Amino acid sequence: MTRRPPRPRERGIPEATVARLPLYLRALQALDERGTPTVSSEELASVAGVNSAKLRKDLSHLGSYGTRGVGYDVEYLIYQISRELGLTQDWSVAIVGVGNLGRALANYGGFGTRGFRIAALLDADPAVVGDAVAGLRVGHIDSLEEVVAREHVSIGVIATPAAAAQGVCDRFVGAGVTSVLNFAPVVLNVPDGVDVRKVDLSIELQILAFHEQRKADGRGGPEWIEALEA
Template identity: 80%
Template structure:
């Protein structure tokens, strides 16, 4: 849900569906685990279970990559690991910079999963002069002033923004001007970037809000079940403020279980 498909609108239809791309890392992880256990082959059924999807979807996904399975047998684990890695571009090493070395930035720098799969933390950058030189996760923090030089010296194309929201847009502009074309944004802001730059965002509070929505709905359903049994009219779960006077809800005036 992150990338605004900012760049080229799928020029000549050749291409793997975005939804499939988003699942490839999942398959890759499951396959890597199998590989470590020296499992030679998997069926679509088994692999799908391990990746948490259904097998039809997995087979369809793989069909976009090519015919890499063997009918009656399944997929060769090692071979698939290789193919997916290559498709994702993980056979090369991607230098990454992290900008904003606060709590989160430090946590990201320390995150092991980074190095394991094709990514290398090339530099840590922070605006606080007091941080400069201090090592975090074994890498000395550098000052924002040198951002452009760091990017170009290291040939960085992928940047991670873990700054406060207020700084994110400006940081992204500097990153992009210096040559970054993919950004992973942890700051709770919408970045506006030129075409050709991909942005994905990770936002704790958005995820929690989505969970809260479903959680509230569950509470509503419970109440409805009870009410259905007792014949009561159900009021929407939380307080409904004074405002909601006389506006139309989605379906007229039906006393719905969900807040109208």
């Protein structure tokens, strides 16, 4: 039992850190556009909405890119985080389901910050197939496998009704896609090695409702968050 895993693997960045890197990246880009050459962990943390100790710890997983007594070089840090996230290459994305949500996604300008290319929009509804959306022609779902292969799609986005989601997911996986972003309110079953992330409006609303109720219960004041030490 004397294994020693205290080293966060040369290449092993904690999940929680990975989930925050995009936040830092966005904050840095905002600073960069404003012409700011360097930032301290305190400033950057404040812009990104986290505390500075967490930010420094997160960045330390990437390497020592800061300068003591000074801070971080904005452009250099943008590059390092981008590289770590894999944004220095382009990823092809296919969106299935071209309803309002699919259109919203397709029109999501710049797609965050480059690094992603919408390779295809697919739908099952003949009334939608052929439409021009965000400069692309909507294709038929039947061409999914062909499109994935031709466009080297590596991320599949599912914006279909719940009932269709698992079927679309299976086809993505069958076609070799190993990353799926799911907007349909269902739990997708996928084999090991396939990553699924889900975005679910109603779950977020329900979490808010829980806290809202909590606040309403604790009539009396703002101490609902504070210690209830007797």
